[in-house]
Amino acid sequence: MPPSQGKYARYLIFAVVGLALFFLSRRPLLLPDSTGPSLSPKPPSTPSPPSDKPASLGDSSEQSLNEQSSSEVLRYAATHPGGRANATFVTLARNSDIWEIAQAIRQVEDRFNRKFHYDWVFLNDQPFDDNFKRITTSLVSGTTHFGQIPPEHWSYPEWIDQDRAREVREEMREKKIIYGHSESYRHMCRYESGFFFRHPLLQDYEFYWRVEPGVELFCDIPYDPFVFMKENDKKYSFVISMYEYEGTIPTLWDGVKQFMGDHPEHIAEGNSMRFLSDDKGKTYNKCHFWSNFEIGSLDWLRSKEYLDYFESLDRQGGFYYERWGDAPIHSIAAGILLKKEQLHFWDEIAYYHIPFTHCPRDEQLRMDLRCSCDPSGNFDWKGFSCLSRYYKTNDIPLPPGVDEYS
Ligand SMILES: Nc1nc2c(ncn2[C@@H]2O[C@H](COP(=O)(O)OP(=O)(O)OP(=O)(O)O)[C@@H](O)[C@H]2O)c(=O)[nH]1
Numbered sequence: 581m582p583p584s585q586g587k588y589a590r591y592l593i594f595a596v597v598g599l600a601l602f603f604l605s606r607r608p609l610l611l612p613d614s615t616g617p618s619l620s621p622k623p624p625s626t627p628s629p630p631s632d633k634p635a636s637l638g639d640s641s642e643q644s645l646n647e648q649s650s651s652e653v654l655r656y657a658a659t660h661p662g663g664r665a666n667a668t669f670v671t672l673a674r675n676s677d678i679w680e681i682a683q684a685i686r687q688v689e690d691r692f693n694r695k696f697h698y699d700w701v702f703l704n705d706q707p708f709d710d711n712f713k714r715i716t717t718s719l720v721s722g723t724t725h726f727g728q729i730p731p732e733h734w735s736y737p738e739w740i741d742q743d744r745a746r747e748v749r750e751e752m753r754e755k756k757i758i759y760g761h762s763e764s765y766r767h768m769c770r771y772e773s774g775f776f777f778r779h780p781l782l783q784d785y786e787f788y789w790r791v792e793p794g795v796e797l798f799c800d801i802p803y804d805p806f807v808f809m810k811e812n813d814k815k816y817s818f819v820i821s822m823y824e825y826e827g828t829i830p831t832l833w834d835g836v837k838q839f840m841g842d843h844p845e846h847i848a849e850g851n852s853m854r855f856l857s858d859d860k861g862k863t864y865n866k867c868h869f870w871s872n873f874e875i876g877s878l879d880w881l882r883s884k885e886y887l888d889y890f891e892s893l894d895r896q897g898g899f900y901y902e903r904w905g906d907a908p909i910h911s912i913a914a915g916i917l918l919k920k921e922q923l924h925f926w927d928e929i930a931y932y933h934i935p936f937t938h939c940p941r942d943e944q945l946r947m948d949l950r951c952s953c954d955p956s957g958n959f960d961w962k963g964f965s966c967l968s969r970y971y972k973t974n975d976i977p978l979p980p981g982v983d984e985y986s
């Protein structure tokens with residue numbers, strides 16, 4: 581063997597042995613600093629699904645929770661130290677949200693973006709003030725962009741009867757339906773459902789990560805989720821799923837069925853209807869992904885399939901005559917327009933938006949990712965969570981002790 585080839589072979593052996601020692605030593609994970617290509621062997625194309633063999637649910641005193649989950653996540657991280665996707669964070673906010681978004685940015689930066697420097701797009705129906713721009717810009721390690729929403733994207737479409745919309749708000753106020761009285765909340769939900777991805781500031785990006793004021797991240801994020809999305813052809817991803825309040829969407833599923841009838845060509849084969857419906861699409865079980873956290877494909881939201889879907893629902897008026905949230909709108913779209921493999925659940929992203937937390941069960945994973953969440957507060961297997969339906973839909977074994985649909 582020529583000397584130079586021998587040298588490379590030795591480097592390769594060092595790399596493989598080093599990697600093996602790294603996994604055996606199980607020290608806390610050091611996040612990669614480099615953005616160069618990896619010398620490591622090819623990893624599995626996706627991290628393993630969340631562990632299916634926890635010692636017990638929500639019991640942080642148990643040792644040796646399933647190690648598979650942690651080692652798979654770490655292996656993926658070790659073999660994907662860098663690379664970069666065409667992606668941005670995106671936040672819809674008011675000037676008055678400044679301190680809550682400052683807190684959220686700080687956590688996103690500390691846990692992930694300080695190594696990656698992705699941009700951050702802020703959108704508002706009003707102009708952002710200098711205070712908001714100065715503080716957010718000082719916290720974001722990438723470039724900040726501030727956009728004002730065009731009034732036609734944050735107002736009533738001409739087919740809406742505004743008197744009827746006002747009456748509905750008053751009825752919902754009396755019924756104490758959450759945000760049922762609010763006009764701006766409805767504009768917000770419609771904007772997040774059908775318009776944010778069309779804003780000129782987002783045109784050149786392929787992926788987005790939605791961050792809301794006040795949210796928290798509890799674990800280091802060991803690799804670039806945008807790159808993971810790209811490499812694995814994922815279009816929509818979530819950390820928490822749950823049931824929607826019936827009173828906010830009484831006729832939404834009728835609208836969805838009408839769309840499915842009008843556009844059978846848009847409905848994906850091998851979709852996640854099983855997550856959304858217990859009777860093959862006749863009725864909606866109200867399961868949705870909680871959209872205050874999303875990592876998703878802007879190209880998918882800008883696709884003809886999604887735009888036809890949004891347009892069809894928007895025409896029915898339920899954003900104003902009911903109180904349709906952007907979470908069920910996005911989730912149903914992801915459930916019927918995408919193949920189920922194009923969705924992804926992030927077990928390793930520990931997350932809080934008032935009042936629910938996702939905290940990984942695998943203790944080794946929590947140690948390795950320096951998590952600070954209390955696993956007994958994990959929402960995944962509580963009665964209001966839809967995660968077990970997601971597992972069933974994707975043939976992921978449920979952890980022992982979890983009822984099929986708790
Ligand atoms: N610019 C602007 N942003 C808004 C307005 N209303 C809500 N938002 C933003 O839209 C997103 C969703 O609003 P939230 O009030 O958090 O709604 P929610 O998550 O359903 O309810 P919470 O439990 O109160 O958080 C957040 O990023 C808000 O900052 C508004 O009137 N103007």
Ligand SMILES: [Mg+2]
Pocket residue numbers: 792872933
């Ligand atoms: Mg919120």
